[in-house]
Amino acid sequence: MAHLNLILLGPPGSGKGTQGERLQEDLELPYYATGDILRAAVREGTAIGLEAKEYMDRGDLVPDEVIIGVIAERIASPEAAHGFILDGFPRTLPQAEALEEKLDEISLQIGAVILIDVPDEEIVRRLGGRRVCTEADHVYHVDFNPPEKEGICDIDGSELVTRDDDAPETIRNRLVQYHEKTAPLVDFYEKQALLDRVDGARAPDEVAESIRALVATLSLEEDN
Numbered sequence: 001m002a003h004l005n006l007i008l009l010g011p012p013g014s015g016k017g018t019q020g021e022r023l024q025e026d027l028e029l030p031y032y033a034t035g036d037i038l039r040a041a042v043r044e045g046t047a048i049g050l051e052a053k054e055y056m057d058r059g060d061l062v063p064d065e066v067i068i069g070v071i072a073e074r075i076a077s078p079e080a081a082h083g084f085i086l087d088g089f090p091r092t093l094p095q096a097e098a099l100e101e102k103l104d105e106i107s108l109q110i111g112a113v114i115l116i117d118v119p120d121e122e123i124v125r126r127l128g129g130r131r132v133c134t135e136a137d138h139v140y141h142v143d144f145n146p147p148e149k150e151g152i153c154d155i156d157g158s159e160l161v162t163r164d165d166d167a168p169e170t171i172r173n174r175l176v177q178y179h180e181k182t183a184p185l186v187d188f189y190e191k192q193a194l195l196d197r198v199d200g201a202r203a204p205d206e207v208a209e210s211i212r213a214l215v216a217t218l219s220l221e222e223d224n
């Protein structure tokens with residue numbers, strides 16, 4: 001497999017986690033989702049978790065310096081030597097610049113930034129019905145992707161819950177944060193000819209198919 005460093009970009013609820021899980025299985029690359037990493041840190045009560053929790057509960061972004069260290073360590077680790085998938089990072093321009101610097105340092109490059117495009121009104125529907133498992137953050141939706149047995153994770157049998165930050169008020173704030181702080185990255189990566197847009201408002205299988213096709217072209221380019 002070619003060396004492929006991918007970034008999944010998109011508003012909260014656009015399907016980054018849903019698509020990231022599939023992509024990770026297809027490509028067998030390590031998958032670093034900063035939201036999952038931070039929620040695990042909160043559950044474990046680490047210093048980072050304690051610092052991040054209040055921001056996450058409000059739907060604000062955690063400070064750049066907290067999250068940059070977390071990711072820098074992972075992309076430089078041996079398991080990422082053949083590539084990696086980032087979900088939810090970078091989310092601000094300073095994070096994108098820090099990522100560039102870190103990758104330069106270890107002589108790596110971004111292969112592509114995949115923007116999963118979904119309009120705000122669809123985001124509200126998706127996040128309002130999202131349920132996640134308490135064991136491993138496996139993702140469901142009450143209408144669009146229900147579990148076989150109500151309230152129970154198909155994969156590990158743990159209980160399904162609504163994330164604290166999927167409350168309506170907090171969803172609104174997360175969308176504001178996205179448009180203010182994260183959306184400028186679209187332009188940033190477009191200027192570097194790294195951005196690929198995928199229409200994320202379709203069914204999960206269709207979105208996955210577009211992403212697969214895109215990654216196949218990238219792998220071919222890498223091989224040539």
Ligand code: ADP
Nearest residue numbers: 012013034035055056060061062067088089091
């Ligand atoms: P979603 O998948 O709905 O977009 P995530 O699970 O990725 O949400 O993130 C949940 C929360 O974790 C964010 O609202 C934010 O508080 C924090 N977070 C995750 N990634 C970052 C990041 N790169 N920078 C700052 N905060 C982050």
Ligand code: ADP
Nearest residue numbers: 013014015016017018126130140141144203204
């Ligand atoms: P993100 O990681 O970007 O926040 P998720 O993958 O957690 O997004 O998806 C948010 C919610 O929307 C989940 O409840 C998920 O089951 C649902 N979902 C994901 N992709 C789609 C899709 N293409 N159509 C309808 N619902 C979807």
